[in-house]
Amino acid sequence: MKEEESSVALFSVPRSSKARKRDGDGAAEKSVNPTNKRVAEKDAASLDLVNELGIPSGKFGWCVSCRASANLYCKHTRHPVCSFECKQRHIKLLEEASAVHDDVSTPSTTAGTGQLLEEPHSRDALLVFNKLCQLLQSKDLDGKLDNVYDVRKVLLGLDLIHSCLENPGSTFINRREFVQVIRDSLCSALLKFAVSSEHKIFSRTVSIFYCLFLHFREHLKQTISVFIDNFFLRILDSGNSEYDYKYSILEFFDRLSENADHVLEIFANYDCDIG
Numbered sequence: 001m002k003e004e005e006s007s008v009a010l011f012s013v014p015r016s017s018k019a020r021k022r023d024g025d026g027a028a029e030k031s032v033n034p035t036n037k038r039v040a041e042k043d044a045a046s047l048d049l050v051n052e053l054g055i056p057s058g059k060f061g062w063c064v065s066c067r068a069s070a071n072l073y074c075k076h077t078r079h080p081v082c083s084f085e086c087k088q089r090h091i092k093l094l095e096e097a098s099a100v101h102d103d104v105s106t107p108s109t110t111a112g113t114g115q116l117l118e119e120p121h122s123r124d125a126l127l128v129f130n131k132l133c134q135l136l137q138s139k140d141l142d143g144k145l146d147n148v149y150d151v152r153k154v155l156l157g158l159d160l161i162h163s164c165l166e167n168p169g170s171t172f173i174n175r176r177e178f179v180q181v182i183r184d185s186l187c188s189a190l191l192k193f194a195v196s197s198e199h200k201i202f203s204r205t206v207s208i209f210y211c212l213f214l215h216f217r218e219h220l221k222q223t224i225s226v227f228i229d230n231f232f233l234r235i236l237d238s239g240n241s242e243y244d245y246k247y248s249i250l251e252f253f254d255r256l257s258e259n260a261d262h263v264l265e266i267f268a269n270y271d272c273d274i275g
Contacts, residue, residue: 053149058082065090067149097131126177132161133185136193151198158193158204161186165211172215179219182212187223194231199244206248210255213262221269228266 049057051067058069060080065087070080074087077094081087135157164172172178186208193205209227212220232249235241256262 065093122175125172126175126181129161129164129172129178130181130185132157132164133181133189136161136189137185151201154193154198154201155204158201158208162204162208162211165208165215168211168215179216182216183220183223187212187220191226194227199242199248202245203248206252210252213256217265225269 051057051062053067055062055067055069058080059071060073061070062068062080063070063082063086064079065081068082068086070082072082072087073080074090076091079090081090136154168178190205190208193201196202196205209224213224217224232252235245236249256266
């Protein structure tokens with residue numbers, strides 16, 4: 001009799017600590033899950049996502065090239081695109097960036113010392129700075145900037161370059177490679193933006209030019225002469241120039257006049273220069 005009681009007690013103890021689900025509860029759960037899934041998908045599809053241009057999101061977000069709705073994606077880069085043309089344009093930009101990296105990563109000698117530019121931070125700084133200057137030289141930025149996206153891109157590039165040149169240090173000033181990039185790429189872009197109809201772009205261009213005069217005037221004598229004679233002085237003399245443009249130029253000369261040596265250098269090099 002005792003054995004029967006013990007056996008009954010053992011069988012009454014559940015083998016698992018988890019409660020067993022009844023068949024009815026499992027069927028009810030299975031019947032609810034598809035409905036919840038459809039509701040979640042419907043709510044996700046009803047979300048109205050727009051980018052900075054007010055364009056709604058596509059199936060894969062927005063195009064990496066033109067920022068339009070992207071219902072396609074590139075199989076090579078796995079990036080969203082809106083058309084075959086944007087895919088080709090994006091792949092071309094990636095190839096150009098890779099080519100620039102290969103050109104810059106090759107060792108080059110520094111001026112005066114004859115040493116190789118082998119420091120990793122120097123190569124990285126040169127690569128980033130050169131890419132920023134090439135960004136401002138893009139053909140898409142030629143002419144009048146009617147697109148808000150292009151204006152923001154130019155302002156971002158100018159702000160980043162200004163942050164690099166505001167406190168360049170010996171890495172920028174004493175390296176021939178950086179001076180060469182400034183002379184070949186940056187100065188041509190600044191000449192283009194010096195006649196921009198956007199005052200914000202013109203103001204940042206003047207700020208960058210002040211940094212160039214402050215730290216690189218020994219290497220950019222002709223460029224500084226072109227800026228002062230053909231742009232700054234002509235804008236100040238013109239009666240059709242806007243007040244904001246003249247104020248930016250006067251502020252530039254005011255900052256230069258804080259140092260008497262700068263005023264003497266301007267007079268000696270750009271006023272009474274006979275060479």
